[in-house]
Amino acid sequence: MVQDMALLVQYVVVGLAVGSLYALVALGIVLLYRTSRILNFAHGDLATFGTFIAFALLTAWRWPFAAASLGSLLTTAVVGAAFFFLVIRPAKESTLLGKIVITLGLALVLQGATVILWGTGTKILPFPLSDIKVYRLGQVVVSQISVGSFAVGLALMGALYVLVQHTRVGLAMRAVSQDTVAAQVLGIPVKQIFALTWGLASALGAAAGILLAPATLLDPYMMLDPFLKGFAAAVLGGIDSMPGAAVGGLLLGVLEALFGGYVSVKFKTTLAFLIIIAVLVVRPEGLLGREYKRRV
Amino acid sequence: MELRQRYEEDLTLVRGVLGWSALLALLAFLALLPALAPGYFLYTASLVAVHVVIAVGLNLLVGYTGQISLGHAGFVAVGAYAAGVLATRLHVPWPGAMLGGGIAAAFFGFLVGIPALRLTGPYLTIATLGFGIAVNQVLTNWEQLSGGRTGLFLPKLAIAGVRLRDHHIYYLFAGLAAALVWIATNLVRSHVGRAFVAIRDSDIAAEVMGVNLTVYKTLAFAVSAFYAGIGGAMLAYLLGYLEPQLFTLFESIYYFSMIVIGGLGTIPGSILGAILLTILPQQLAGLKQYLPLVYGATIVLVMAVEPLGIYGRWLRIKLWFKTWPF
Numbered sequence: 001m002v003q004d005m006a007l008l009v010q011y012v013v014v015g016l017a018v019g020s021l022y023a024l025v026a027l028g029i030v031l032l033y034r035t036s037r038i039l040n041f042a043h044g045d046l047a048t049f050g051t052f053i054a055f056a057l058l059t060a061w062r063w064p065f066a067a068a069s070l071g072s073l074l075t076t077a078v079v080g081a082a083f084f085f086l087v088i089r090p091a092k093e094s095t096l097l098g099k100i101v102i103t104l105g106l107a108l109v110l111q112g113a114t115v116i117l118w119g120t121g122t123k124i125l126p127f128p129l130s131d132i133k134v135y136r137l138g139q140v141v142v143s144q145i146s147v148g149s150f151a152v153g154l155a156l157m158g159a160l161y162v163l164v165q166h167t168r169v170g171l172a173m174r175a176v177s178q179d180t181v182a183a184q185v186l187g188i189p190v191k192q193i194f195a196l197t198w199g200l201a202s203a204l205g206a207a208a209g210i211l212l213a214p215a216t217l218l219d220p221y222m223m224l225d226p227f228l229k230g231f232a233a234a235v236l237g238g239i240d241s242m243p244g245a246a247v248g249g250l251l252l253g254v255l256e257a258l259f260g261g262y263v264s265v266k267f268k269t270t271l272a273f274l275i276i277i278a279v280l281v282v283r284p285e286g287l288l289g290r291e292y293k294r295r296v
Numbered sequence: 297m298e299l300r301q302r303y304e305e306d307l308t309l310v311r312g313v314l315g316w317s318a319l320l321a322l323l324a325f326l327a328l329l330p331a332l333a334p335g336y337f338l339y340t341a342s343l344v345a346v347h348v349v350i351a352v353g354l355n356l357l358v359g360y361t362g363q364i365s366l367g368h369a370g371f372v373a374v375g376a377y378a379a380g381v382l383a384t385r386l387h388v389p390w391p392g393a394m395l396g397g398g399i400a401a402a403f404f405g406f407l408v409g410i411p412a413l414r415l416t417g418p419y420l421t422i423a424t425l426g427f428g429i430a431v432n433q434v435l436t437n438w439e440q441l442s443g444g445r446t447g448l449f450l451p452k453l454a455i456a457g458v459r460l461r462d463h464h465i466y467y468l469f470a471g472l473a474a475a476l477v478w479i480a481t482n483l484v485r486s487h488v489g490r491a492f493v494a495i496r497d498s499d500i501a502a503e504v505m506g507v508n509l510t511v512y513k514t515l516a517f518a519v520s521a522f523y524a525g526i527g528g529a530m531l532a533y534l535l536g537y538l539e540p541q542l543f544t545l546f547e548s549i550y551y552f553s554m555i556v557i558g559g560l561g562t563i564p565g566s567i568l569g570a571i572l573l574t575i576l577p578q579q580l581a582g583l584k585q586y587l588p589l590v591y592g593a594t595i596v597l598v599m600a601v602e603p604l605g606i607y608g609r610w611l612r613i614k615l616w617f618k619t620w621p622f
Contacts, residue, residue: 001328039418096356097364101556102599103365104549108592115585224545228429231422239418266437273426280423281411 019253050206238289354522356504375525405521
């Protein structure tokens with residue numbers, strides 16, 4: 001009985017550690033969706049690209065880890081913002097379908113570029129924390145890397161919360177997401193806010209990629225699965241709600257760990273999609289999202 | 297613009313001397329292809345037929361009805377595996393297996409169409425994406441059905457006990473594709489096609505005008521999935537074996553690229569896209585690693601410059617010559 005409890009707690013702890021990374025991915029997706037109503041299918045590939053930048057800075061340029069991570073986040077942010085200025089804004093096609101298709105195209109471009117620059121082989125990102133070193137709390141075992149990534153994940157979420165809720169830039173971002181035209185009329189530089197949002201969202205993805213790299217190893221397709229999980233988390237929490245994305249990510253991580261532990265490891269990844277479809281059918285606005293309404 | 301006085305004249309698909317000679321030239325080219333082209337090209341030509349069927353089906357859903365599907369490889373997989381299981385376990389002959397593949401996929405299309413009634417835009421995109429990946433994962437993990445990593449081997453195509461050679465398969469597939477394209481062309485000209493377009497342009501307005509959304513949205517999914525299923529069954533017989541890795545998210549995006557590059561909401565566009573995106577990768581086999589980059593850049597370029605794709609550009613060129621010198 002005690003052992004059963006310990007096992008349950010163990011699954012929850014593992015789930016929370018993974019879930020914090022899903023939450024980071026989900027936050028990037030939600031941040032962009034809230035502001036521009038674009039579902040960015042290139043999010044995962046932007047993140048992979050950023051992780052490979054970090055890898056290059058660490059191995060070829062021998063930068064220290066913190067500097068390399070920072071460099072990677074900045075580069076990815078610039079790529080994201082550049083994409084907004086160079087493609088999304090001037091594009092002729094402005095329907096929803098068109099924008100989704102454009103981000104799909106960007107996903108392919110980034111994936112192709114990553115393959116050409118770094119090849120398809122798997123690589124190891126030198127990471128300062130180890131997954132062999134573990135902490136024991138009673139019967140529950142936590143690896144150093146899980147603690148580290150959970151802490152960094154929470155810190156980033158906190159920083160994002162402060163940015164969006166308690167700064168002038170955040171206020172502008174919220175205004176743009178509520179009503180772009182009204183924000184523009186009030187003198188908010190909408191274009192720059194959009195670019196900033198693209199940059200921030202991309203950087204969040206890159207952060208998630210770097211934190212995931214020790215677990216998944218580096219290859220051009222590494223972010224596909226976490227990206228889809230991030231989507232599932234965003235839908236679960238409500239695709240226009242940032243707290244929803246955080247809660248959804250953690251919840252999805254825990255649910256997945258429990259499902260993997262008690263039901264079936266093989267179908268663990270399928271669970272995320274069952275959750276998506278169930279949520280979309282029962283409560284399309286998600287756990288914390290606002291009501292799913294449409295103007296006619 | 298010639299004057300049309302009778303309804304039948306308005307209904308005809310092929311018009312005038314120019315139309316008939318173009319059609320005859322096309323048919324002659326298709327019929328003589330095995331004699332002209334090198335042997336390996338027949339395989340590519342059969343693959344083109346498969347992709348034409350899938351792309352036309354996908355365009356009925358995405359281009360005409362406006363319901364985005366990023367999980368079309370899932371429907372193709374259902375059709376392929378249904379045909380494969382029917383042919384290997386139940387020893388159904390190939391016409392039955394192909395039809396069975398189409399019907400199985402149509403059933404799944406109907407199932408996916410039900411939640412689609414409540415979902416629009418990005419939500420539907422995610423749901424179909426999830427469907428495609430779920431199908432792939434179920435196939436990978438359900439080894440009794442899919443044969444796991446060893447794959448599922450299909451019997452060779454044969455008519456009355458005689459094994460079909462490469463050029464027979466080509467004629468068979470080209471015929472099937474032509475028939476399905478002809479059906480689709482007529483479908484989009486009928487009241488069903490007009491209902492699809494009305495839903496794409498504004499589903500609320502369509503409902504107000506008396507289009508039953510429940511019926512037509514699920515119908516669009518079912519018909520599109522039927523095409524995908526038939527395409528999948530054709531693919532299964534063409535390759536002779538099946539493995540889950542043939543039906544990944546990349547394939548879904550690949551089919552999607554065909555209709556976007558060819559032209560959304562047009563049948564000729566789907567065909568052009570399918571031809572281009574089948575032959576191009578075969579010819580660029582040495583540059584395989586550049587393919588995603590090329591596809592991606594082309595998609596972005598098409599959407600940024602000419603949202604109606606190659607066919608849209610062709611229509612503009614035609615219009616320019618028709619109205620010249622104005």
